[in-house]
Amino acid sequence: MFANFMIGLREGLEAALIIGILIAYLKKTDRLQHLPKIVYGIVAAVATALLAGLGLSAIEEHASETAEIAITGVTSLLAVIFVTWMVFWMARTARHLNKELQSKIDTAIETSGLALFFIAYFTVVREGIETSIFLWTAAKTTGEGQYAWVGAFAGLTAASILGYWIYKGMLKINLGRFFKYTGSYLLVLTAGILEYAIGEFTEIGVLPETATAFDLSFITPADSPIEIFLSTTIAYNGAPSMIQAAAWFSFLVITLTLYLRQYRLPWAGKK
Incomplete structure (x- = not known):
């Protein structure tokens, strides 16, 4: 539940901030007449992400045991x-995301009003589908089943509230630190998911x-x-195979080293 809560919180807040930037810029430039196009794009993106998650569940439900394992392995990868x-993209673009989105809005309004719909749609749907796949995979990896979705819903709800407060100026948080630390956590969780995927592919002989x-x-019976606790927070496996352990360690060392350098942490070196 905790893993999916954190996924929902981080991804939800990321999407909420992007939506907030789009709406705030329309308001600032006195273009609120274009707001419905943004809203329709957001609604369509959320619907697409939900359909992606439901589609995965439907495919898995009707698959054979071997096919189900293969689907889980591929989805995990x-x-x-x-x-x-996504984690590296946010680390690189967070500093100039505001200007980038504002520039896209200006161009869209100059060319076609419908372009605003697609800006909102593709900006949010990318976050939504990534989140849907990650939540589905994390639920399988941690073995929490329906409780994982409770955590995801709680995280998304919290993200919506925080995003609204930030947009209204009622709350100020250090977003750089928030994304840095939650990004580090997601990389640790992702290493566990990679290890899980390898276990699935080993089980079917791939x-x-x-x-x-x-x-x-x-130590951990x-x-x-x-x-x-460890299984549901970081997809912990207390008895990995040689290939699983090698993949987990290599992934974590490489990604965390490169990721922390994005923030120029003292112990990670500089760009």
Whole structure:
């Protein structure tokens, strides 16, 4: 539940901020007559993201056991790719996102009113589909089932409230730090999802079976409070295979090192 809450909170707040930038710029430039096009684009994007999530669930429900495992593995890999790209994209573009969106609005209004619809749609649908796939995969990886979706809903609700407060000037938070730390957390969770995907592909014979790298069950026994906590927050696996452990470690070291450099942290070096 915690993992999906954090996914919903971060992704939801990111989308809320983008929506806030679009609406605030229309208001600032006295172009609120174009607001319905933005709203329609947002609604269409949310509907598309929901359909993507429902589609994944429907496909899985009617698939054979082997196909279900394969679908979960492929979807997990897609989640790894999407989320990693999204985290780095936000780190690179956050500083000039406001100007970039404002420039797109100016161009859209000059060319075609319908272009505003597509700006809102494609800006939000990218976030929505990434979030939908990541939430679906995280729910499978952590094994929480329907409780994971409760966490996701709570996170999205909290993000909507925070986004509204920020837009109205009722709340000021250091968004740079927020995205930096939540991005780091998502990379740790994504490493666990990558490890899970490898386990799925090994189970159906796509990848070879390898020996167990280590077994921490004496520290984190199955179904113990600490094992449940770690599994549901970072997709923890206490007894990974050699290939799973290598993938987890390599992914985490490479992505976190490169990611932290984006923020020029003292211990990560400079660009």
